[in-house]
Amino acid sequence: MSGESVTLDLLKRKMEQFAEERDWEKFHSPRNLFLAMVGEVGEVSEIFQWKGEVPKGLPDWKEEEKTHLGEELSDVLLYLIRLSDICGIDLGKAALRKIQLNAIKYPVKGSSYNVSNTSNSS
Numbered sequence: 368m369s370g371e372s373v374t375l376d377l378l379k380r381k382m383e384q385f386a387e388e389r390d391w392e393k394f395h396s397p398r399n400l401f402l403a404m405v406g407e408v409g410e411v412s413e414i415f416q417w418k419g420e421v422p423k424g425l426p427d428w429k430e431e432e433k434t435h436l437g438e439e440l441s442d443v444l445l446y447l448i449r450l451s452d453i454c455g456i457d458l459g460k461a462a463l464r465k466i467q468l469n470a471i472k473y474p475v476k477g478s479s480y481n482v483s484n485t486s487n488s489s
């Protein structure tokens with residue numbers, strides 16, 4: 368591997384090149400990419416299922432299990448990046464904006480974090 372730093376833009380260009388070289392652009396439609404991404408999320412679920420809660424850093428996992436997890440997480444990321452690109456969304460910009468929106472929605476000052484503060488609790 369080269370010493371170039373990994374950016375969303377680099378990964379985007381590599382996915383574009385990967386598809387071009389194989390003449391796979393025709394398969395990389397928004398719907399196909401979305402479904403492929405969800406399939407890879409399922410593969411991540413398979414890795415965690417039946418293990419119960421696992422400590423941060425996965426200290427008890429074998430090296431090959433961690434490598435496998437890294438591969439499946441990468442598949443999710445790569446499809447997400449390609450999906451965003453094909454949809455004409457600048458994912459880096461969109462994510463930065465979303466972080467700003469999150470900070471406005473969940474201000475730090477005067478609010479001790481509480482699950483009941485979040486909209487995903489009912």
Ligand SMILES: Nc1ccn([C@H]2C[C@H](O)[C@@H](COP(=O)(O)OP(=O)(O)OP(=O)(O)O)O2)c(=O)n1
Nearest residue numbers: 382385386391394407410439441442443445446
């Ligand atoms: N039409 C395709 C097929 C694959 N890929 C790329 C993106 C993913 O990073 C990876 C997915 O490859 P597989 O479908 O072979 O999935 P896995 O690597 O997870 O293999 P398996 O499902 O056998 O575990 O390859 C792609 O860009 N476009």
